[in-house]
Amino acid sequence: MGLVGTRFGGGAGTFRRIDGWTLGTVLVALAASIPIFAVIGLALTPGESVWGHLASTVLPLYIRTTLLLMAGVGLGTLVIGAGTAWLVTMCRFPGRRIFEWALLLPMAIPAYVVAYVYTDLLEYAGPVQGALRASLGWTTKGDYWFPEIRSLGGAIAVMTLAFYPYVYLLSRVAFLEQSVCVFEVSRTLGHGPWRSAFRIALPLARPALVIGLSLVLMETLNDFGTVDYFAVATFTAGIFDVWLNMNSVSGAAQLASVLLLFVLVVVYLERRGRRGRRYHHTSARYRALPGYPLRGGSAALASLACLAPVVLGFAVPAGVLGRYALTHYADTLEADFLTYTANSLGLSSMAAVITVAVGIFMAYGARLRGGPVVTAATRFASLGYAVPGAVLAIGVVLPTAWLDNTVDAVLDSVFGISTGLLLSGSVFVIIIGYVVRFLALSFGTIEASLSKVTASMDGAARTLGAGPAATLRRVHLPVMRGSVLTAAILVFVDCMKELPMTVILRPFDFHTLATFVHQYASDELLAESSLAALTIVASGILPVVLLSRTIGRSRPGHTGAPDGAGATP
Amino acid sequence: MRKPAVVVLAAVVGLSILPSPAGAEGGHVNLYSYRQPFLMKPLLDAFTRKTGIKVNMVYAKTGMLERLKAEGRNSPADAVLTADIGRLTDLVRAGLVQPVASAVLRANIPARYRHPDGLWFGLTTRARVIYADKTRVKPGEVSTYEDLADPRFKGRVCTRSGKHAYNISLLASFIAAKGEKAAEAWARALQSNLARRPQGNDRAQVRAIMEGECDVALGNSYYMGKMATNDKKPEQKAWAAAVTIIFPNQPRAGRPGGDALGRGTHVNLSGGAVTKSAKNRDNAIRLLEFLSGDFAQRIYAEQNFEYPVKSGVPLHPLVASWGTFKADTVHLTEVAKYRTAAAKIMDRVAFDH
Numbered sequence: 001m002g003l004v005g006t007r008f009g010g011g012a013g014t015f016r017r018i019d020g021w022t023l024g025t026v027l028v029a030l031a032a033s034i035p036i037f038a039v040i041g042l043a044l045t046p047g048e049s050v051w052g053h054l055a056s057t058v059l060p061l062y063i064r065t066t067l068l069l070m071a072g073v074g075l076g077t078l079v080i081g082a083g084t085a086w087l088v089t090m091c092r093f094p095g096r097r098i099f100e101w102a103l104l105l106p107m108a109i110p111a112y113v114v115a116y117v118y119t120d121l122l123e124y125a126g127p128v129q130g131a132l133r134a135s136l137g138w139t140t141k142g143d144y145w146f147p148e149i150r151s152l153g154g155a156i157a158v159m160t161l162a163f164y165p166y167v168y169l170l171s172r173v174a175f176l177e178q179s180v181c182v183f184e185v186s187r188t189l190g191h192g193p194w195r196s197a198f199r200i201a202l203p204l205a206r207p208a209l210v211i212g213l214s215l216v217l218m219e220t221l222n223d224f225g226t227v228d229y230f231a232v233a234t235f236t237a238g239i240f241d242v243w244l245n246m247n248s249v250s251g252a253a254q255l256a257s258v259l260l261l262f263v264l265v266v267v268y269l270e271r272r273g274r275r276g277r278r279y280h281h282t283s284a285r286y287r288a289l290p291g292y293p294l295r296g297g298s299a300a301l302a303s304l305a306c307l308a309p310v311v312l313g314f315a316v317p318a319g320v321l322g323r324y325a326l327t328h329y330a331d332t333l334e335a336d337f338l339t340y341t342a343n344s345l346g347l348s349s350m351a352a353v354i355t356v357a358v359g360i361f362m363a364y365g366a367r368l369r370g371g372p373v374v375t376a377a378t379r380f381a382s383l384g385y386a387v388p389g390a391v392l393a394i395g396v397v398l399p400t401a402w403l404d405n406t407v408d409a410v411l412d413s414v415f416g417i418s419t420g421l422l423l424s425g426s427v428f429v430i431i432i433g434y435v436v437r438f439l440a441l442s443f444g445t446i447e448a449s450l451s452k453v454t455a456s457m458d459g460a461a462r463t464l465g466a467g468p469a470a471t472l473r474r475v476h477l478p479v480m481r482g483s484v485l486t487a488a489i490l491v492f493v494d495c496m497k498e499l500p501m502t503v504i505l506r507p508f509d510f511h512t513l514a515t516f517v518h519q520y521a522s523d524e525l526l527a528e529s530s531l532a533a534l535t536i537v538a539s540g541i542l543p544v545v546l547l548s549r550t551i552g553r554s555r556p557g558h559t560g561a562p563d564g565a566g567a568t569p
Numbered sequence: 570m571r572k573p574a575v576v577v578l579a580a581v582v583g584l585s586i587l588p589s590p591a592g593a594e595g596g597h598v599n600l601y602s603y604r605q606p607f608l609m610k611p612l613l614d615a616f617t618r619k620t621g622i623k624v625n626m627v628y629a630k631t632g633m634l635e636r637l638k639a640e641g642r643n644s645p646a647d648a649v650l651t652a653d654i655g656r657l658t659d660l661v662r663a664g665l666v667q668p669v670a671s672a673v674l675r676a677n678i679p680a681r682y683r684h685p686d687g688l689w690f691g692l693t694t695r696a697r698v699i700y701a702d703k704t705r706v707k708p709g710e711v712s713t714y715e716d717l718a719d720p721r722f723k724g725r726v727c728t729r730s731g732k733h734a735y736n737i738s739l740l741a742s743f744i745a746a747k748g749e750k751a752a753e754a755w756a757r758a759l760q761s762n763l764a765r766r767p768q769g770n771d772r773a774q775v776r777a778i779m780e781g782e783c784d785v786a787l788g789n790s791y792y793m794g795k796m797a798t799n800d801k802k803p804e805q806k807a808w809a810a811a812v813t814i815i816f817p818n819q820p821r822a823g824r825p826g827g828d829a830l831g832r833g834t835h836v837n838l839s840g841g842a843v844t845k846s847a848k849n850r851d852n853a854i855r856l857l858e859f860l861s862g863d864f865a866q867r868i869y870a871e872q873n874f875e876y877p878v879k880s881g882v883p884l885h886p887l888v889a890s891w892g893t894f895k896a897d898t899v900h901l902t903e904v905a906k907y908r909t910a911a912a913k914i915m916d917r918v919a920f921d922h
């Protein structure tokens with residue numbers, strides 16, 4: 001990383017912080033924010049205002065639906081994610097070791113695929129209602145009531161199943177990192193597992209829960225595939241309507257900017273809420289966690305609670321895809337399937353490496369020089385995740401094409417050489433897009449992990465003569481290994497599923513598995529591309545299992561490695 | 570941390586150079602397409618076989634126009650293919666396409682299916698028809714779009730989202746025929762007749778009719794052909810068998826062609842245009858000429874059940890069996906003008922909610 005903490009301005013308090021790290025962090029954050037600025041810039045270009053029409057018709061509906069969707073998905077993922085994480089980490093019951101990794105599996109399935117599969121199963125014309133009608137003698141719709149899958153409730157259910165693994169993952173890491181001492185204290189105070197969870201574990205895990213939840217909510221906000229398919233009128237659906245049907249890209253960018261503002265306010269309020277509190281461990285004692293043994297009915301309930309999300313979020317959709325693939329594999333094999341797979345894997349792993357590197361740099365810079373400017377810049381840079389992918393893609397297209405055309409014009413006028421478009425329409429731009437879009441995943445994960453490394457460790461390293469870069473390399477990175485891998489895998493799996501940006505940014509005749517699935521799925525012909533969809537799922541499984549093992553080992557007490565954490569800061 | 574990043578960057582740069590459009594012997598042509606690649610592939614392959622010109626393509630349903638605009642005069646795209654008149658007129662409005670004067674295109678494509686200055690060319694048409702249940706809907710019970718809004722169809726109509734381009738375009742044609750007020754009243758009445766919240770694609774509406782969820786639906790003509798001949802998903806044949814196709818608003822006794830009720834069935838257009846930035850302009854024009862020629866028009870008709878724009882090209886036998894119909898004669902640029910107004914009406918009547 002090579003940036004040394006050179007200080008400018010001598011002892012003057014205000015200027016002391018403007019050094020290499022500050023500058024570097026802010027510059028990297030600004031660079032990653034360019035597409036977001038481009039979207040905001042687009043919003044400011046003059047055009048016919050759509051607000052009057054929207055405000056008098058659908059805007060209240062968009063806002064209400066979006067808030068309800070966020071509340072539903074937030075609550076659902078929190079209960080399922082944190083609940084199952086608590087169970088597999090702190091309790092002992094049948095199947096726990098399998099659930100530890102199996103609970104992550106739904107992450108490998110794109111939300112729009114889950115939506116598609118459940119619609120096929122549960123709509124009026126689907127097999128479930130058909131079987132009910134046949135066996136119970138109902139003939140028409142009026143004879144019975146059945147929940148409508150294409151609805152706000154359906155969207156909440158689908159997104160909860162698709163997104164809860166983020167909360168599960170981060171809260172499991174947090175629970176694993178908690179010191180056994182606090183639980184022993186809790187026990188001496190007479191608390192059982194329930195009270196320990198609510199009084200000790202959950203409050204201590206707040207930073208991780210908040211990051212998991214904010215990832216979920218941002219993903220909820222940027223989703224277009226599911227809400228479009230279910231015809232749920234969210235704010236994002238409105239963005240696309242204004243863009244495509246009212247032919248106003250600036251209007252769409254205005255809506256997207258309002259969405260960003262909303263996210264910023266929420267993030268700010270949460271930060272303020274826990275200002276001044278710290279979540280470091282105060283003890284170095286990492287014996288194995290207590291592991292409340294569950295028996296009989298409660299053990300069965302625990303198993304069931306962990307089984308349900310895995311079955312509904314993974315087994316059913318993957319099974320349906322598998323069944324389609326049996327009859328339709330030829331459609332996929334006819335295409336250049338192996339190249340698509342290679343493209344997906346290549347792009348996703350490159351993007352994962354770069355995104356994590358940028359995330360580490362920004363999170364560490366923010367830790368070293370946590371001034372308001374640095375904090376604001378890094379937070380802003382990770383907002384890309386909340387913007388619908390297609391809108392963010394335009395935010396990537398605009399500056400890269402501008403850069404290309406400027407370079408071309410300058411070289412042409414000076415040397416008479418036309419370079420054409422160098423970046424635009426290249427694979428490079430797709431990677432830029434992925435990094436911008438998924439920076440929140442790596443930054444958030446790594447920041448959460450860093451927040452638990454006590455400042456005294458930095459102090460010790462610095463006393464021993466290590467500079468900030470060396471401290472990062474020799475102290476923080478080894479301690480955060482698990483989180484770094486977590487970040488990399490989260491980004492990788494999301495890139496494998498990424499669709500809207502890839503579609504808009506890609507070169508000629510370039511396909512990933514997701515874009516191949518999309519050309520059929522966009523016309524509701526998912527079966528034709530089911531093998532490719534299944535490959536996306538399959539290539540997500542291995543990293544996810546790997547991830548779970550790494551996390552399981554990440555608890556210091558479990559490996560016998562030095563415990564690390566020192567005394568109270 | 571450092572080394573792998575460098576290797577990765579090198580690999581990325583390498584990769585980005587590789588797939589750049591390479592010229593075959595006959596040169597190449599670069600397409601931005603709103604139409605799905607698997608629909609276009611047989612046609613484009615035939616074009617390459619015949620001319621030696623290689624076709625490179627990017628497919629996206631959103632963002633193509635913005636990308637083209639941002640890339641400006643250096644854009645690699647030579648031509649754009651769309652599945653809807655709206656996108657063609659958007660390209661014209663954004664100043665991204667150039668006029669083409671081709672005798673072949675003028676001869677192949679009737680004037681009402683191309684831009685007067687050659688800024689875009691229609692390649693196929695598709696009719697927005699009414700699917701009706703064979704038993705529950707009496708012959709003659711529905712013969713116009715206006716009928717669907719009649720109280721006798723309360724709780725019996727299905728359709729996809731009112732915000733889908735096909736329904737926006739239909740409503741825009743209604744505005745062109747009868748004005749905005751009448752169109753809004755129609756949309757409102759149609760909405761109150763819906764059997765369920767608008768959802769699914771056009772095939773899903775036919776399935777819903779077969780399952781008894783509704784009796785009539787709006788849909789594009791070619792979906793019927795695709796379902797009726799679907800050997801890979803034979804269940805779709807049963808869906809198609811449950812319904813008949815009705816071409817709405819045909820002129821007949823008491824409803825002369827000049828009357829708004831006899832204005833003809835709404836048709837939408839798939840088409841193409843040559844970009845302003847085209848480096849391979851001649852190849853792009855050759856491609857459009859090829860696509861409007863007998864050979865390609867036949868493939869469109871036979872494999873995709875669309876109506877060729879070129880006269881004299883035989884229809885698919887199944888499509889021919891539906892009979893001939895009068896298409897709405899209003900020029901499609903007129904229809905495209907009212908798209909925003911139509912989208913706003915859909916909001917005002919809360920069509921999807």
